[in-house]
Amino acid sequence: MSSAQQRQRTLQVLVRRFQTGSTDSPRITASVSKGPPFPMQFSEGNHEWRPIPRWVQFLVRLGYGWPKESGARRVGLVSMPCDSPAPGLIALGALIRDLADPNANDLGAHYTALLRFARQFLQSCGDCKVRCDPELKECGYFAESTGLLRHTDGGRYRVTGIPETTAWGDAIKCSNDRETRWLLAAYAADWRIDGEPALQQHGEASALIPRAYAQIVQEAQAIPANLTHSFSGLCLAGRVRGESPTRDICSSIRLHTGDCDYNLVDLLTIHGWSPSSSVSRMSFYNSRTERFDRYACVPTLVVSDGDTSFLKVVGHKQFQRSDVIGVVHRTLERDRLEVVGNRMADLLQWYEEDKELSEQVPSPPTGITVSVLKQKPS
Amino acid sequence: MSTTTSDVFAFLESRKSGVIDRHEVAFAPFGRLRRNVRQIALMLRDSDAADQDLSDRMRLLICEWLTAPVSFHLMREALLAALPAVAPFQTRWGPELRNIHDDALNAAHELISLQNPLTEGLQRTIRQARCDNRIFKIYCHRRARPHFESLTRSGADPPLETANFLHSVRDYRDADLFDLLIKVGPLRPFGWGSVPDAILTAPRFSSLIQFVWSGCGDEAGFGYDPASSFIDGSSAVAADGSQAVSITFGKISWIRHVSLSGEDLEGEIGPSTEVDDLRLFDDIDSHGEERAATLIKVDAAHGILYHPHSHVLSFDPDSTSREPIAWRVPGETLITGMYVVEPVVSKVDLGAVRAGHGHYSRIWKDELVKARKIEGFDLLSALTDGGIDLGNLSAAIDNWCRPPSTVIHAPRRVKHFEILLRVLGLEGRNELVAGRKSVPFWRLAWDEVRRSRGEAIQAGFQEHEIVDDELRGILTKLLPDVRQKAAVHERFELSIPATNDIKGTFIFHPVCGTEEGFRAPESALRAVLSLEAIEQWHE
Numbered sequence: 007m008s009s010a011q012q013r014q015r016t017l018q019v020l021v022r023r024f025q026t027g028s029t030d031s032p033r034i035t036a037s038v039s040k041g042p043p044f045p046m047q048f049s050e051g052n053h054e055w056r057p058i059p060r061w062v063q064f065l066v067r068l069g070y071g072w073p074k075e076s077g078a079r080r081v082g083l084v085s086m087p088c089d090s091p092a093p094g095l096i097a098l099g100a101l102i103r104d105l106a107d108p109n110a111n112d113l114g115a116h117y118t119a120l121l122r123f124a125r126q127f128l129q130s131c132g133d134c135k136v137r138c139d140p141e142l143k144e145c146g147y148f149a150e151s152t153g154l155l156r157h158t159d160g161g162r163y164r165v166t167g168i169p170e171t172t173a174w175g176d177a178i179k180c181s182n183d184r185e186t187r188w189l190l191a192a193y194a195a196d197w198r199i200d201g202e203p204a205l206q207q208h209g210e211a212s213a214l215i216p217r218a219y220a221q222i223v224q225e226a227q228a229i230p231a232n233l234t235h236s237f238s239g240l241c242l243a244g245r246v247r248g249e250s251p252t253r254d255i256c257s258s259i260r261l262h263t264g265d266c267d268y269n270l271v272d273l274l275t276i277h278g279w280s281p282s283s284s285v286s287r288m289s290f291y292n293s294r295t296e297r298f299d300r301y302a303c304v305p306t307l308v309v310s311d312g313d314t315s316f317l318k319v320v321g322h323k324q325f326q327r328s329d330v331i332g333v334v335h336r337t338l339e340r341d342r343l344e345v346v347g348n349r350m351a352d353l354l355q356w357y358e359e360d361k362e363l364s365e366q367v368p369s370p371p372t373g374i375t376v377s378v379l380k381q382k383p384s
Numbered sequence: 385m386s387t388t389t390s391d392v393f394a395f396l397e398s399r400k401s402g403v404i405d406r407h408e409v410a411f412a413p414f415g416r417l418r419r420n421v422r423q424i425a426l427m428l429r430d431s432d433a434a435d436q437d438l439s440d441r442m443r444l445l446i447c448e449w450l451t452a453p454v455s456f457h458l459m460r461e462a463l464l465a466a467l468p469a470v471a472p473f474q475t476r477w478g479p480e481l482r483n484i485h486d487d488a489l490n491a492a493h494e495l496i497s498l499q500n501p502l503t504e505g506l507q508r509t510i511r512q513a514r515c516d517n518r519i520f521k522i523y524c525h526r527r528a529r530p531h532f533e534s535l536t537r538s539g540a541d542p543p544l545e546t547a548n549f550l551h552s553v554r555d556y557r558d559a560d561l562f563d564l565l566i567k568v569g570p571l572r573p574f575g576w577g578s579v580p581d582a583i584l585t586a587p588r589f590s591s592l593i594q595f596v597w598s599g600c601g602d603e604a605g606f607g608y609d610p611a612s613s614f615i616d617g618s619s620a621v622a623a624d625g626s627q628a629v630s631i632t633f634g635k636i637s638w639i640r641h642v643s644l645s646g647e648d649l650e651g652e653i654g655p656s657t658e659v660d661d662l663r664l665f666d667d668i669d670s671h672g673e674e675r676a677a678t679l680i681k682v683d684a685a686h687g688i689l690y691h692p693h694s695h696v697l698s699f700d701p702d703s704t705s706r707e708p709i710a711w712r713v714p715g716e717t718l719i720t721g722m723y724v725v726e727p728v729v730s731k732v733d734l735g736a737v738r739a740g741h742g743h744y745s746r747i748w749k750d751e752l753v754k755a756r757k758i759e760g761f762d763l764l765s766a767l768t769d770g771g772i773d774l775g776n777l778s779a780a781i782d783n784w785c786r787p788p789s790t791v792i793h794a795p796r797r798v799k800h801f802e803i804l805l806r807v808l809g810l811e812g813r814n815e816l817v818a819g820r821k822s823v824p825f826w827r828l829a830w831d832e833v834r835r836s837r838g839e840a841i842q843a844g845f846q847e848h849e850i851v852d853d854e855l856r857g858i859l860t861k862l863l864p865d866v867r868q869k870a871a872v873h874e875r876f877e878l879s880i881p882a883t884n885d886i887k888g889t890f891i892f893h894p895v896c897g898t899e900e901g902f903r904a905p906e907s908a909l910r911a912v913l914s915l916e917a918i919e920q921w922h923e
Contacts, residue, residue: 050388061393085611087396087586087636089557090389246716258388294717295706313610314693314713337557337582339676340573340608342692347610354614372635373396373586375611 046221047262055262058222060371062259065092067368068376069099070223072307072329074107078381080360081320082331083350087373093311093333094256094270097242100307101274101287102219104240105228110287111235116205117176117194120155123301124165124178124189127153148324149301154200155180155189158208162200163187202300203277203286207234214275214285218261218268236285241298241305241328242276243291246314253279293318307331313338313346320349350377358382387560392588395561401637403591409501410598410646413494414449417459418597420488421446422661427481436796441466444576446661450597451569451577452528453502453535456495463492501646502568502595507535509566509593514542518563521589523550523579526922528568552901553580556588565589570596572603574675574903575666581608585636592638598646599660677902677909678714679918680724682893683875687915688724689904690714697855699723699892701870708866709859715898723870726891726912727855744829745792751808753785763807770803794833801830858884866892 047055048062068084086092104110112119131151153165155178163180178189180197189197195205214233220226244252259270271279277286277299290299291308293315307329310316316332319325334346360380370376425442428435445462448454454462467485477485513520522532522544529549536543550556550565569577571584571594583592584607605613677689680696690696695711700722702708709725712718755763764777772795774780784804786793795801805811805826813825858880859866869876870892878890893912904921 050390051386053388053390059390059393060397061389083611085609086389087582088387088389088392092389246713248717314716317693334610336586336609337553337580339553339692340581341676343581343608343610345693347608347614350610351614370635371393371397373393375609377611377614 045263049260049262051258058261061374062095064368064370064374065095066099066102066222069096069101069309069331070103070226071366071368072100072103072331073363074103074306076380078383079327080329080363080378080380081350081353081357082329082376082378083316083346084331084333085375085377086333086335088337089255089335090333091255091259091270093242093252093309093331094259094274096331096333097240097288097309098270098273099223100240100309102223102226102228104237104287105214105216105219105232106226107232108229110232110237110239112205112238113195113235117191119301120178120189120194120197120199121168121176123151123155123199124153124168126151127165128168149297151301152200155197156200157187158196158198158204161187199301203236204284205236207285214287215266215268217263218266218273221263222261222273232287234285237287238289238300238303239306240287241289241291241303241308242274243293243308243310243315243319245312246293246318248294249290249292252311291319296322304328309333313342316346317349320353350379353379356382386558387588391561392586395588396636399587399590401639402587402589404594404638404640405591406594406596406640406642407505408596408598408642408644408646409505410644411501413491413498414456414500414597417463417488417491417495418446418449418661419659420484420491421463422659422664423484424481424488425665427484438466438468443665447576447665448528450600450662452524452531453500453506453568453595454531455503455534456492456498456500458531460492460496463488502597503535505595505645506532506566506568507541509564510535510544511541513564520548520564520566521550521559521562522548522566523556523583524568525577526551528577553582554900556580556582559588562589563591565592567592567594568596569594570600570602570660570662571606572662573606573608576662578903581606584638585609587636598644600662601660603663675903675906675909676900677904677921679899679902680714680718680893680895681897681899681915682724682912683896685915686912687918688893688912689902689909689918689921691909692900694910697725697727697859698895699725699859699866699870701867703867708863709856711856715900718895718898720895720897722895723892724895725859726893728889728891744825744832745794746787747825748805748808748810748829749785749787751810752781752804755808756781756785766807767803770807772800772803774800792833798830801833802826805829854884854886855890858886859890862890 046058048058049055065084072082073080084092084096126147130145130147132153134145134150154162155165156162161182163182165178166181166186167179169177169179174188174190174192176191180187180189198204216228216230216233219228242252253271253276256270256274261268261270261273269280272282274280275285275287276290279290286299289303289305291297291303292299293310293312296318304324305328308319308325308331310319310330310332313332313334316330316334319330320332332346334343336343357379360378363378363380364376367376367378421442425439425446428439428442445459445466448462449459467489510520524532529551532549533544535541550559565583567579567583572578573581676692678692679687679689681687692714694714696714696718698710698712698718700708700710700712702721710717712722718724755761763781767777767781780795783793784795795804810825810829815823815825815828862878862881865878869878874894876892878892880886880888880890902918902921904918908918908921
């Protein structure tokens with residue numbers, strides 16, 4: 007069997023496991039509630055509970071309704087009247103959208119990513135003296151490969167080799183001070199890069215809670231398997247001051263239904279933000295350090311928080327093919343506003359106003375202005 | 385309790401339309417003073433250094449008078465303090481200027497027994513707001529605040545409190561919702577008396593009461609929104625217009641009522657005499673180029689101003705930092721406890737640092753001297769036709785021909801410098817910088833002039849971009865030495881090892897604090913300056 011055929015078979019195995027539930031874990035039985043048995047309530051900054059306000063609905067809907075795979079890159083700019091958790095809410099909408107997409111998971115590319123990670127470590131990072139700036143070293147990589155992998159049983163291993171062939175097909179040799187194991191393509195889902203979210207959650211207890219998402223966008227049809235699998239195709243780019251300010255302002259938003267409270271921070275499932283879930287449906291790009299929270303990340307949609315973050319993301323090599331929704335607020339100095347406006351104006355050389363999408367997006371509430379540009383056909 | 389996003393939206397949804405009450409005040413005696421002071425400022429602006437200072441002072445006086453309720457007797461005092469004694473200028477100034485000087489003083493004298501109509505209007509507005517239990521705030525320059533505080537100093541009114549004032553966009557951003565904003569002067573995003581565009585595009589209040597002297601128009605384009613203005617740059621705020629105008633920003637709407645008041649008994653004020661001084665001065669002097677800046681304090685008495693989006697070479701002494709040496713953004717990623725690294729490089733083929741006060745100037749000054757001697761070539765006309773509109777151009781050329789000393793004598797404005805070099809035939813000349821990049825000669829020469837004026841240690845930093853990577857690479861290799869020094873010294877220097885192409889020193893300034901809210905000319909950025917000097921650019 008050729009290597010290509012082996013990979014194809016591996017992919018089929020992974021997809022089957024994704025659709026039916028892992029053979030190692032119980033079948034996923036989570037169901038998505040269609041209608042709200044309790045109207046969802048909203049609170050900001052520990053104020054009293056109230057119905058979800060229109061500005062929140064709009065932002066969530068904007069993310070939810072953002073088109074996927076149209077072939078042309080889009081850059082949107084949302085202008086707010088004050089500093090706000092708007093990026094988190096737009097990202098939440100996009101997350102709910104992705105829950106309904108059967109392809110929105112990292113399964114297909116997982117083994118390839120692990121293989122790339124292992125190769126980079128063995129060929130470059132393992133003996134590199136610079137810790138770590140790929141741009142400075144001009145090594146061609148976006149981020150460092152530590153060579154450390156973790157198995158679902160908890161063991162941590164270092165990549166020690168990639169044999170050309172093994173009896174089981176493609177494999178990565180992993181060792182620690184006690185043993186050596188082979189990371190096989192067919193069982194790649196049992197491995198992850200150390201420090202990153204698990205590819206999939208074994209066990210229902212800590213899967214994402216569908217009811218919360220279903221009540222935020224009631225027509226959303228989440229695929230049960232997506233609630234237990236990580237996804238890196240959606241990215242939240244934090245403020246240039248670092249991760250904490252973005253997380254802090256998101257934590258001011260809470261939603262309540264029935265007897266459950268949900269914090270926006272938990273709903274976003276960003277790795278390390280919440281202890282409640284080990285799967286992550288959204289990657290995080292730290293605009294301060296210019297690093298992702300995971301190794302293999304080429305998102306299809308990036309939501310950026312703040313003017314500087316937007317400017318960084320729009321011009322970043324790794325986001326060249328990603329849609330971008332930038333969120334800025336208008337209580338800034340004119341210079342800063344103009345830098346953002348001028349960046350949008352620069353894009354008009356290759357982009358045009360996406361009037362079609364503008365018509366589809368619900369009318370924004372007073373105080374929010376939205377502009378969406380779409381790449382012109384070449 | 386701070387205002388939440390929901391509070392802001394609830395307010396915007398509920399307010400329907402905001403109201404701008406624009407009170408335009410015409411007052412002939414003040415108009416006379418303003419006209420005379422303006423003329424002095426304009427006539428002296430291209431004179432020698434002493435008169436240029438006087439021109440600047442006259443300009444600042446007018447700017448202050450137009451954007452704050454300055455009492456008339458203080459106007460006169462300020463004018464007397466600024467104008468020189470009579471004897472010296474009689475010999476230097478022509479009769480026209482002397483007459484204007486006398487007229488200005490007479491006009492100021494006429495005013496001292498009168499009350500500033502702005503003062504009356506403001507007092508009435510404040511009393512009414514208090515009577516109606518409305519929360520009001522006054523947006524003004526920090527230095528204009530005493531003039532506003534004097535409005536309630538008579539004893540009849542309770543004094544104004546700190547909470548009644550907004551001085552910066554940050555103050556505005558942090559303010560809770562309120563009822564009424566009071567502003568003296570036109571709506572403009574830059575320059576003296578500027579206000580954030582957000583007051584129209586992101587209002588936190590329902591009414592704006594604006595007092596302006598006649599002739600002072602709001603700036604076209606005020607109310608900038610990055611999500612819409614880049615497509616439709618036209619402003620909803622018209623400088624002129626009917627008495628009641630409806631204005632919309634996105635869905636935020638305003639209704640503007642304009643009322644005219646004042647006294648013009650002799651019909652002196654008309655279109656021919658009404659001049660928008662603020663716009664005029666912005667157009668003709670460099671203060672129109674002022675930009676927002678963030679201050680990095682490097683010790684108790686000194687600081688460096690940076691453009692808010694600058695990338696500053698810096699060192700983070702935190703041992704856990706993954707990138708100890710990096711380009712960081714002041715106030716955002718460059719924070720207290722880190723170090724600003726100032727590269728002072730002296731021997732690299734880099735125009736910006738080769739200045740040594742005179743490398744490029746010798747070339748263009750030689751050309752200038754030659755051009756004056758060419759028979760049949762009228763240098764004066766060529767420069768005038770080219771666009772240099774100085775009244776004393778001949779004297780200025782004499783000055784520019786002088787060899788460089790501690791300063792390089794050259795045109796004050798970049799536009800004039802560019803014209804001069806074009807006339808001298810140096811327009812198309814380029815220089816290789818760092819042996820790699822071709823940079824226009826005039827730009828390198830202008831940077832040299834700027835540095836000679838002590839305007840910025842790192843002027844012409846564009847060229848530094850070429851060696852940015854090299855500098856960072858060198859610093860990364862020096863990291864152990866940097867850490868060692870940082871453990872012992874607050875401020876320290878490190879020489880660049882001789883093995884590198886770039887020669888010089890890195891100066892490490894500790895970041896003792898950061899502060900936003902400055903507007904400074906380009907020339908003041910990236911230079912270590914005293915905090916006292918920097919204070920003049922505080923918004």
